[in-house]
Amino acid sequence: MSVPQHELFIDGRRVPSAPQDRFDAVNPYTGLPHASVPRATPAQVDAAVAAARSAFPAWRAMPPVRRADMIRALADLLEADGDRMGDLESTDNGKVVRETRAQMRFAARQYRYFANLSENLQGATIPLDDPSLVDMTHAEPLGVCVLITAWNSPMGLLSNKLAPALAAGNTVVIKPSEHASVTTLEFMNLVERAGFPPGVVNVVTGEADVGRALTDRDDIAKISFTGSPGVGAAIAAVAGANLVPLTLELGGKSxxxxxxxxxxxxxxxxxxxxxxxxxxxxxxxxxxxxxxxxxxxxxxxxxxxxxxxxxxxxxxxxxxxxxxxxxxxxxxxxxxxxxxxxxxxxxxxxxxxxxxxxxxxxxxxxxxxxxxxxxxxxxxxxxxxxxxxxxxxxxxxxxxxxxxxxxxxxxxxxxxxxxxxxxxxxxxxxxxxxxxNTYRAVAVQAPFGGFGHSGHGRERGTVALQDYLTTKNVMIDIGGATRDPFALRT
The missing domain is CATH 3.40.309.10 (Aldehyde Dehydrogenase; Chain A, domain 2)
Known part of the structure; x- marks a missing residue:
């Protein structure tokens, strides 16, 4: 029996894979394959990062209101397609539809929330001791962000990362778990329909070797990973060696x-x-x-x-x-x-x-x-x-x-x-x-993350947006007086 054939999404187009570079997505309820998933080659991983790097200058320069419009359009499309996407995720990972459908609606809410924040990105003016100096800050995007999600809630976890990354003006390369990749690949149809420029959102799939090729590099600006503490520690080691900041959302024993x-x-x-x-x-x-x-x-x-x-x-x-x-x-x-x-x-x-x-x-x-x-x-x-x-x-x-x-x-x-x-x-x-007096309650406004082996950094809420931004300080001399070039100004 033939099953749907999914492809990588790189630079705004589907990239076909050779038969030997594919694997089956297995329905854990029936034990049967329900889709065919591509396994990215090292060259395709490089191409995805290159596409994101190429798209970054125009995306960061785009007026925030235009970025926000696209993110809201993505939310509308996901919400309209939520039942089908929930059913597909349940087929892929065995979670009940009463939860996966709700997660699609929550993800749509999250995209809308961060679209609103995107329109309200602000710096600050800072009063200094020297009145002849004017100081201000700009909130700027980081660059190419690598987003890696786990198999238990692919679309929900992706919205934790993708929504703030795009709202901040970053471009992304996504790698879902090899155990549940189908909804993320299907989601790219919605990304395309929402009007995102080529290269802003890219997806590569495969096993651990694809993850290593994506994270052990110095031409990316951030890694956000959800998964096991062991893999998180390995990613942290290479990220540290390459001086790449990261957010880790790991395990729990709550x-x-x-x-x-x-x-x-x-x-x-x-x-x-x-x-x-x-x-x-x-x-x-x-x-x-x-x-x-x-x-x-x-x-x-x-x-x-x-x-x-x-x-x-x-x-x-x-x-x-x-x-x-x-x-x-x-x-x-x-x-x-x-x-x-x-x-x-x-x-x-x-x-x-x-x-x-x-x-x-x-x-x-x-x-x-x-x-x-x-x-x-x-x-x-x-x-x-x-x-x-x-x-x-x-x-x-x-x-x-x-x-x-x-x-x-x-x-x-x-x-x-x-x-x-x-x-x-x-x-x-x-x-x-x-x-x-409650448990497992979630809200897009409420920050989420852990201590110790549960990781570091936070997702959701305004604090998550800050993790995808960097602060540039600008200082302007408006005094016009001649200064001693060898003295520190304070």
């Missing part, structure tokens, strides 16, 4: 903390949203559930019972609540973590293996381990799957110690009716985002 005074029904829903939504394949997954000891048994029992009601099935069906692991490699990795938790002595209270009745789909049962201790692998390593580690705590200080006892620091949740406790906890938790 604590979701339930106090005894919480609204337990709401907290249980938040716990489920934190780990079983998106099949746990999200960097902010609340994979460690910390529960105050006085309600610990009650919460564990309720979690186990509710987990058995989750509807697994075809990700493209709206009624499905949890889809597949995105690829075979991740499926095997999740099952390996489950086996390790058994060996470490964690108490299995729900799930614990493949959903065999749904094979060949890459389904893992919603899995919950209780009595997990902080030293266990399940408490320290990111699983990136539907596996929850439940841990008891005695008081606030104990909860904070457990919560902060990882190398990660991406997100955290706190469930309590006490505003005093909530404020204390948000101050003590080492995480880039802390939710109180």
């Amino acid at each position: 604590p979701n903390i339930i106090f005894a005074d919480a609204d337990l029904d709401a907290a249980l829903s938040g716990a489920f949203a934190g780990i079983f939504a998106a099949t746990g394949q999200t960097c902010v997954a609340g994979s460690r559930l910390l529960v105050e000891r006085s309600v610990y048994d009650e919460v564990c029992t309720a979690l186990a019972e509710r987990s058995r009601t989750i509807r697994l099935g075809d990700p493209t069906v709206v009624e499905t609540e949890m889809g597949t692991c995105a690829n075979r490699q991740q499926y095997d990795r999740v099952l390996g973590h489950i086996e390790a938790a058994r060996k470490d002595g964690a108490r299995l209270i729900a799930g614990g293996g493949p959903a065999e009745d749904l094979q060949p789909g890459l389904f893992v049962q919603p899995t919950i381990f209780a009595d997990v201790t902080p030293d266990m692998q399940l408490a320290q390593e990111e699983v990136f799957g539907p596996v929850l580690a439940v841990m008891p705590f005695d008081d606030e200080q104990h909860a904070v110690r457990i919560a902060n006892d990882t190398r990660y620091g991406l997100a955290a949740g706190v469930w309590t009716r006490s505003i005093d406790r909530a404020l204390r906890m948000t101050r003590e938790l080492r995480a880039g985002t802390v939710w109180v």
Whole structure:
């Protein structure tokens, strides 16, 4: 059976690939190929960077209102095509359409938000000690930005990067994960229809060698990467050697903390949203559930019972609540973590293996381990799957110690009716985002990023735009008096 053939997008056109330079995109629900994806050659990577460099002078010089119009047009096109694009992403990575369709709408909102910021880029005038000097700043784009996204939310993650990069006046080369490239390649049809000049947006696809060819170079101005800490560290090493700034959005082992005074029904829903939504394949997954000891048994029992009601099935069906692991490699990795938790002595209270009745789909049962201790692998390593580690705590200080006892620091949740406790906890938790009485809530205005092995830099919000700009200072002498050429002016 033939499948759609996608091509690279370089300098405003599709670049055909030879048969040996292609690979299959596999539907993780059916196990069958659903598209053919190109594998970029080193020469094609060079061509994409060259196209972006060539397009940069005209793009940066374009009036911001014209750039903003194109970005808004892209938002309109994506929103209009959101259901189809969501269905395609669910086919590509196994995430349920109730989430992927919502992510398309969120991405469109993000493009509109940054289009508005693009029209309002401003410098400043700075009063100096010497009144004969006038000082001002200009906010200027960096140049060619390399944007690398992960397989769990390709279009959502891309909007975190592409929207501020374009709004700031940069040109880009995008590399999506080889495990989920199809929607990014399809998105280029919308980029073309929105009227972006050739070379402003380019896409190359392929495995790790394409990523290395794209990042280990000194003719780019910025790298923004979302993915694993190991790959992030490798990119940081070459970026440092080439003096290229970067934003890293990496993994997490986020604590979701339930106090005894919480609204337990709401907290249980938040716990489920934190780990079983998106099949746990999200960097902010609340994979460690910390529960105050006085309600610990009650919460564990309720979690186990509710987990058995989750509807697994075809990700493209709206009624499905949890889809597949995105690829075979991740499926095997999740099952390996489950086996390790058994060996470490964690108490299995729900799930614990493949959903065999749904094979060949890459389904893992919603899995919950209780009595997990902080030293266990399940408490320290990111699983990136539907596996929850439940841990008891005695008081606030104990909860904070457990919560902060990882190398990660991406997100955290706190469930309590006490505003005093909530404020204390948000101050003590080492995480880039802390939710109180909610979880996995997002907004385009709210900055997102982490500490430690969760990366550095921020996406979304006005702070994200600053990461794609540099500041130029301009100083003008309006005094006209003769100065001592050998004296420092202050």
